[in-house]
Amino acid sequence: MTKQVQQLDRVIIRFAGDSGDGMQLTGDRFTAGTAEFGNDLSTLPNFPAEIRAPAGTLPGVSSFQLHFADHDILTPGDAPNVLVAMNPAALKANLSDLPRGGDIIANTDEFTKRNLQKVGYTANPLEDDSLAEWRVHAVPLTSLTVKALEGFDLSKKDAERSKNMFALGLLSWLYHRPTEATIQFLETKFAKKPDIAKANIAAFQAGWNYGETTESFSVSYEVKPAKLAPGVYRNISGNQALAYGLIAASVRSGLPLFLGSYPITPASDILHELSKHKRFGIRTFQAEDEIAGVGAALGAAFGGALGVTTTSGPGVALKAETVGLAVTTELPLVVVDVQRAGPSTGMPTKTEQTDLLMAMYGRNGESPVPIVAPATPSDCFDAAVEAARIAVKYRTPVMLLSDGYLANGSEPWKVPSAAELPDISVDFATAPNGEDGTTFLPFARDPETLARPWAIPGTAGLEHRIGGIEKADGTGNISYDPNNHDKMVRLRQAKIDGIAADIPELEVDDPDGDARVLVLGWGSTYGPIAAAVRRIRKSGGKVAQAHLRHLNPLPANTGEVLRSYDKVLLPEINLGQLALLLRARFLVDVISYNRVRGLPFKAEELASVIQDVIDSE
């Protein structure tokens, strides 16, 4: 039987199952195949905060969404076209996201009376007509897998565990994905358990063959490779890109990296990643608490290291006092905040942009810090290098605001070569800088950057003391002089404000130059905003887009850009934090669009918001 092959320009698949079903691995492998094939892609995993919520329940559902296309895409997609539901809970939890007409591939073996009851189904939705408006492919994934593995010396339970690979095989057939890499991956992953490796490979191939032969799938789909800029690509998640960016910053600054960190979702993967790369001279220190994490990083910075601490919102709250110490001692420090839903513990695995004002103001006293925010998962690399550049050049703590969406999402990344990255090397102080030629003034400043000298222990003749008490300008000696304090407060502020001259201007994307509405964003909303802007333009609408990477200081032309549009729309996953800053600073009546659901914006949603603003002109 030859099956029909249909061409598509893009597909969004969501794999959903119990947290024990291996959906993240399945998604990762499908992504790897897709990347290898040359599509552009974007992924969004979604997992419960509980490590193993009770099997088969709604809170236990874990999912992985992948958007791939024959053109460049910006988001993991608003809604899936295809839902793979490994059990009734997965179906129930995800069905509302699947537009009518979409495909459902359901593992019938798990739709038992008991499992249906667990999630409140009184009848089997695969058997009544409640799913009539979708295209349902009922596949007994578990039993087919067990059958395919009959010849193997495996317990039934072990055989059943390979059902995710069967599903992966089936989907790989359905979308013409290459298979070699997955087979190789399984061989490596289970190198120590060759039987398990063989079983998984067999299940994967059985899934493929099933697609080829079953009548349940009459069509398979092809999505041509995308035309991306020439270069070498890899797929990368935000947390991995951020970790690599920190390593790159260490290499390009010539400073050994010291990470002080305490495990916290969704930032821990940066600690895990960095701890693997000790041969770069990286010291990773899992501290007793968040405060010790940043304290150790600051201590290492005093000693001449690139001091970094990684955390999420609750951790930033705890680190605030130490960040203030870094502000006043003027030592370089990178503070990574992978934002998550708050307040308090909030929703640890869900994303939010609600820490901007904390990053900006969450310390006692006047304690300005630069803030950098990446826009996409792969951009976390460049943003980390930029945060480190500012930190070491200006001797200041820098807040790097990633978020859960960027951290776990992934996309293809054109890999840069080390040589094309900025040189951010530092000159430590080596000689006295006082007029008499013998004194060292630890708080004398570079006239251009206002940075103070970084004199590290071990440097003879530059012995000096720093601390949290106010310092006399120049000498750094303890000072309670009112005018000196006023001067130091202003100097510290001026130093940070001055960075505006050292960052790119805010660029506006306005193809025809005649849009009257500007959509402004910062951080991870870039993808959905850009996708929404495309939609508007496709339908003939005019809208300009700008995205802020530096939140403090803002690019020098920010006010000018804001004022040159009739309306400025600012979508944020908070209640208007950047809007508050912009209104206060530029007296511009920014229109906020806010949703705080722990989820990224959808392109469709933003497109309609933009359209409304255009229409209200």
Add this chain to the structure above:
Amino acid sequence: MSDLITNGRGLSLVPKSDVALGMKDFKSDQEVRWCPGCGDYAILAAVQSFVPELGLKRENMVFVSGIGCSSRFPYYMNTYGFHSIHGRAPAIATGLAASRPDLSVWVITGDGDSLSIGGNHLIHALRRNVNLNILLFNNRIYGLTKGQYSPTSEVGKVTKSTPMGSLDKPFNPVSLALGAEASFVARTIDSDRKHLQSVLRQAAEHRGTSLVEIYQNCNIFNDGAFEQLKDPAQRDEITLRLEHGQPIVSATKAVRRSADGGIEVVARSEVREEEILVHDAHRADPTLAFALSRLDEPAFEHVPIGVFRNVDRPSYDELMAAQLEEATAQRGAGDLDELLLAGDTWRIG
């Protein structure tokens, strides 16, 4: 002083000074601002006059402190110094010492700083065994905030914040440190410079975290807290000197094993010489050191002074450096291009 066996690695990685330095080289130009008569003066002078004999490069010494009266200490030392925030000095010093094994890092802290707000950092520094010397100035009171009771104040302490007396049982810093897996624990007193310096010397020579509790008099808010140990009429009787390899005795008392398996203090006249417990600071098992640390209950009837425990254990910075070396030996030094291109990649164009 008995010739203690130390692990000897304490200072081996810290560069030696080419020129002989003296006490004046370690005095900074800053005016010392403790209350007249404060015990901190004696400790500062003892440290300044003792450090030159370590023969280290001055620029490789760092004093890190938290907040409190004692924490002003780094400003007065002409070395590198970091006066940080309340309770966090061990954390900050950990990052410094772990990344710079060539430094001799000293933490100056007080009872409130290290045992209250910074208790967590203290215990973790001790168990980790980072190469730090922690000098805990214990005056059993909050001085800088003007006289509230501290976590080492005796129960019933009447202060501004406890007009009817404090309710909580104090920490015994030596017991706490021993319970926190410390490899070096000692106690000394501000007024006995010779003893103080001998303890500091052993602490400096120990690679790993050494905790030295220094009884320090706050003559403004808690004057005479350690008077019994200073009063010539009783001090020799009360003070049980801990010297490795020597019997544990005061002028009139001796320590021996008790019938119930513990230890007890008895009149020297009542014991035979061979019954007296001989101090072994290097015992791997800390239980005897712990038992010794409990002898000052009830308070100041008899107080052990000296090095309770001094055992060799790899320091955190050494272990950390060894992992970096091992990783590099196995797979070569890191190459950024190679790292970025590792894993599944594909080429376009």
